[in-house]
Amino acid sequence: MNIWSISIRNISSKPWYSALGLITLTLSITLLFGIQQLNYTVESKLNNDLGTIDLVLGAKGSPLQLVLSSILHIDNPTGNISYEAAEAVQRNPLVKIAVPISYGDNYKGFRIVGTTPDFPTLYNVEIVQGRGPKYTLEVVLGNDVAQKTGLDIGDTFESGHGLAANSLHHHERPMKVVGIYQPSGTVIDRLIVTGLDSVWELHEHHDHEDENSKEAGEEHYNKEITSLLVSFKNLSGLLKFSNTINRNTGMQAAIPRYELDRLFSFVGIGVKTISWIAFLILLLSGLMICLNLIQMVKDRSFDLALYRTYGASHLQLVMMLILEAFILVILALILGYILSQTTIYCVLYYTSLLPVGLPADFWFNSNIMNLIFIVLSVAIIAVSIAIYPVLKLNISKILSHEI
Amino acid sequence: MQKLRPGKKDSLIQRINGQFEKKNNLEMIEVQNLNFRYKKDSRILNFPNITLNNSESLLILGRSGVGKTTLLHLLSGLLSPYHGAVVVDDVAIHELSPKRLDAFRGHHIGIIFQRNHAISTLTVEENLRARLFFSGRAINTVVIQQLLESLNIADCISHRTNELSEGQLQRLGIAMAVIHSPRVILADEPTSSLDDENCMKVIDLLKKQAELNDANLVVITHDQRITAHFSKTIFL
Structure with a gap:
C-alpha cells in the first residue's frame, strides 16, 4: 500500500465519475491533436509536393x-x-x-x-x-x-x-x-x-x-x-x-509557395476556429478536473483528515490528489493521441482526397510536443487550484464533525 | 501554531543539537497548565494537569461542551494549545515542526474517533496497510490477520468498509488505532452509543489492546458506566 495504490483505488472507487472525466478530456485532446495534426500533415505534404519548383x-x-x-x-x-x-x-x-x-x-x-x-x-x-x-x-x-x-x-x-x-x-x-x-x-x-x-x-x-x-x-x-x-x-x-x-x-x-500560403490563409480560418473550439473544450475539461478535485476534497475531507491522523503529511495528501488527477490526464493524453493519429492515418490512407503517405515526423513532431505541454499546463493549473483546500484542511474541526 | 512560554517548555524538554534527550523516568504523558482558546471565541478552556506513567490508563469524564474532544485533539497534536504543554514520551509535541508532528502522531499515537469511520474506497486490509504505510511502520500481513482475528473481524478482511456493520466498523476503528503499536491510545466517546453489554465488550477490547501494545489508554467520555474499569479518572 502506498500513495500510488491509494490514488488508483480512489479513481476506481468511482468508475462512472472517473470515466466521464476521462472521456471528456480524451475527446478534447483528440480534437486538439486531430485538427493540428491534420493541418500539419496537409501543409507538410503540400510543401513536399512543391519539390524544388520555384x-x-x-x-x-x-x-x-x-x-x-x-x-x-x-x-x-x-x-x-x-x-x-x-x-x-x-x-x-x-x-x-x-x-x-x-x-x-x-x-x-x-x-x-x-x-x-x-x-x-x-x-x-x-x-x-x-x-x-x-x-x-x-x-x-x-x-x-x-x-x-x-x-x-x-x-x-x-x-x-x-x-x-x-x-x-x-x-x-x-x-x-x-x-x-x-x-x-x-x-x-x-x-x-x-x-x-x-x-x-x-x-x-x-x-x-x-x-x-x-x-x-x-x-x-x-x-x-x-x-x-x-x-x-x-x-x-x-x-x-x-x-x-x-x-x-x-x-x-x-509562385507556388506564395499561392499555397494564400491558400493556407483561407483554409487556416477554419483550422483556427476548430482549434479554438478544441482549446475551449480543453479549458472546460481542465475546469472540470479542478471542480471534480475540489468536490472530491470536500466529499472526502474526513478521509483526508483521517490520513493526517495516521501520520500522512500535507505533501503526501497533495501528492495523492496530484496522482489522481494526472493518472486521468496522462491516460487521456495517451488515448487522445492514439485516437487522433489513428483517425488521421486512416483518412490519409483510405481516401484519395489527401496526398498519400505520411510526413516522416508524423508520429512525433513539435506540434505534438507543444500540445502535450499545453494539456499538462492546463492540468497543472487545475490541480494547483484544487489542492489549495487540502493545505487549509482543519483536521480538528472535521474530526469533531464541525465541518 | 501557538507558541509555548519558553520557561515552561524548557522545564519539560531539553533539546541538544536538534535531538530530544530522553528523561530517565516512567512518565509517558505529561500535561501541564494546558489551556486552549478557539479563534472566534474569547472563552479559554482550562485543562487539569495530567501525569501518566507507562501503560497506565486514564478516564477523562465530562459533560457535553466542556472541551473533552478539544483535549483529545490537544493530546494528539491536532490542535495547538494557547498555553501549556503536552509531552508524550518525553517529546513536547507542540514544539515539533508540522512535518515532524505528523510523523510523531502517526508513529506514537492511535486515535479512536467518536464516529466510526474508515477510508471507504479501501478494504479493511487496505485501511490497515494504509495506516501502517503513513505511520512509517513495516507492513506485515500476519500481524494484520492476527489483529483482525483478535477483534473477531478477520472474516471482513477483504470487505470494503461501507459493507461493514456499525459494530464491525468500531472494531476496525480499534484495529486502526493499535495496528502500528502506538505508545498512546486515545479514544473519544467509544461507548456512548452502545448498550451495556457492547459497552463492556469495547472497553475490554481497548484495555486488552493497550495491554498487548504496552500503551497508555486515555478514554474521554461522558459515559459513567465505564468509570469502574479505570484506576485513574479525571473530571473536566
Missing part, C-alpha cells in the same frame, strides 16, 4: 488554379502555352532547370503527365524498377499508382481522355509500363509519367479523329504544353522574372 508558367487565368493543377495535380489546367515560348524561358541564364509538362489524360483517375527526363529530379525521385521512357507511349508509374492499379512492368493499358476517372473516351493506342518510381511521399507517387511525345502523339491522333485538320509529325515548336515548372539558380530574380512574364508575354507566372 515558379510555374502556364496559360493566363487563376495563379492558384495553375499551381493546384500543374504542381499538386488536384485541379483542371488553365489552358495551354506554346512549347516555343517555354523553350525560350529554359534558355534564360537565371533558370537552373525548367521542365515542361503536358497532361489531359488519366488512367483510373491517375493523371498521365507528359514531360522530360528532368521531371523526377525536381522531386529527387528515382526509378526503383525498370527504366525511364525511351519510346513514345512508354510510361513510368508512381509508386502509389502501381500499388493501387496493380500494373507492373510490361503491362499495357488504355488511357482515358480527360482528367476524370470515369472518362467515356479511351485512346485506342495502349501505353506500356516500363518502370516504377520509388515511394517518395510526393505528388509523383500519384502520377503516370511519360514523354512529351507520347501526349502529343495521342492527342494528335485524337485531334485527327475529331477534327481531321492537323498534319501528323508537326515539329515541337508548333506544339503546346500545359505548363513549365521552373527551378532557379538563386531566388533573387524570382519576383522580377515573374513580373516580366506576366507583363510581357501571353503566359502567366505563379
Whole structure:
C-alpha cells in the first residue's frame, strides 16, 4: 500500500465519475491533436509536393488554379502555352532547370503527365524498377499508382481522355509500363509519367479523329504544353522574372509557395476556429478536473483528515490528489493521441482526397510536443487550484464533525 | 501554531543539537497548565494537569461542551494549545515542526474517533496497510490477520468498509488505532452509543489492546458506566 495504490483505488472507487472525466478530456485532446495534426500533415505534404519548383508558367487565368493543377495535380489546367515560348524561358541564364509538362489524360483517375527526363529530379525521385521512357507511349508509374492499379512492368493499358476517372473516351493506342518510381511521399507517387511525345502523339491522333485538320509529325515548336515548372539558380530574380512574364508575354507566372500560403490563409480560418473550439473544450475539461478535485476534497475531507491522523503529511495528501488527477490526464493524453493519429492515418490512407503517405515526423513532431505541454499546463493549473483546500484542511474541526 | 512560554517548555524538554534527550523516568504523558482558546471565541478552556506513567490508563469524564474532544485533539497534536504543554514520551509535541508532528502522531499515537469511520474506497486490509504505510511502520500481513482475528473481524478482511456493520466498523476503528503499536491510545466517546453489554465488550477490547501494545489508554467520555474499569479518572 502506498500513495500510488491509494490514488488508483480512489479513481476506481468511482468508475462512472472517473470515466466521464476521462472521456471528456480524451475527446478534447483528440480534437486538439486531430485538427493540428491534420493541418500539419496537409501543409507538410503540400510543401513536399512543391519539390524544388520555384515558379510555374502556364496559360493566363487563376495563379492558384495553375499551381493546384500543374504542381499538386488536384485541379483542371488553365489552358495551354506554346512549347516555343517555354523553350525560350529554359534558355534564360537565371533558370537552373525548367521542365515542361503536358497532361489531359488519366488512367483510373491517375493523371498521365507528359514531360522530360528532368521531371523526377525536381522531386529527387528515382526509378526503383525498370527504366525511364525511351519510346513514345512508354510510361513510368508512381509508386502509389502501381500499388493501387496493380500494373507492373510490361503491362499495357488504355488511357482515358480527360482528367476524370470515369472518362467515356479511351485512346485506342495502349501505353506500356516500363518502370516504377520509388515511394517518395510526393505528388509523383500519384502520377503516370511519360514523354512529351507520347501526349502529343495521342492527342494528335485524337485531334485527327475529331477534327481531321492537323498534319501528323508537326515539329515541337508548333506544339503546346500545359505548363513549365521552373527551378532557379538563386531566388533573387524570382519576383522580377515573374513580373516580366506576366507583363510581357501571353503566359502567366505563379509562385507556388506564395499561392499555397494564400491558400493556407483561407483554409487556416477554419483550422483556427476548430482549434479554438478544441482549446475551449480543453479549458472546460481542465475546469472540470479542478471542480471534480475540489468536490472530491470536500466529499472526502474526513478521509483526508483521517490520513493526517495516521501520520500522512500535507505533501503526501497533495501528492495523492496530484496522482489522481494526472493518472486521468496522462491516460487521456495517451488515448487522445492514439485516437487522433489513428483517425488521421486512416483518412490519409483510405481516401484519395489527401496526398498519400505520411510526413516522416508524423508520429512525433513539435506540434505534438507543444500540445502535450499545453494539456499538462492546463492540468497543472487545475490541480494547483484544487489542492489549495487540502493545505487549509482543519483536521480538528472535521474530526469533531464541525465541518 | 501557538507558541509555548519558553520557561515552561524548557522545564519539560531539553533539546541538544536538534535531538530530544530522553528523561530517565516512567512518565509517558505529561500535561501541564494546558489551556486552549478557539479563534472566534474569547472563552479559554482550562485543562487539569495530567501525569501518566507507562501503560497506565486514564478516564477523562465530562459533560457535553466542556472541551473533552478539544483535549483529545490537544493530546494528539491536532490542535495547538494557547498555553501549556503536552509531552508524550518525553517529546513536547507542540514544539515539533508540522512535518515532524505528523510523523510523531502517526508513529506514537492511535486515535479512536467518536464516529466510526474508515477510508471507504479501501478494504479493511487496505485501511490497515494504509495506516501502517503513513505511520512509517513495516507492513506485515500476519500481524494484520492476527489483529483482525483478535477483534473477531478477520472474516471482513477483504470487505470494503461501507459493507461493514456499525459494530464491525468500531472494531476496525480499534484495529486502526493499535495496528502500528502506538505508545498512546486515545479514544473519544467509544461507548456512548452502545448498550451495556457492547459497552463492556469495547472497553475490554481497548484495555486488552493497550495491554498487548504496552500503551497508555486515555478514554474521554461522558459515559459513567465505564468509570469502574479505570484506576485513574479525571473530571473536566
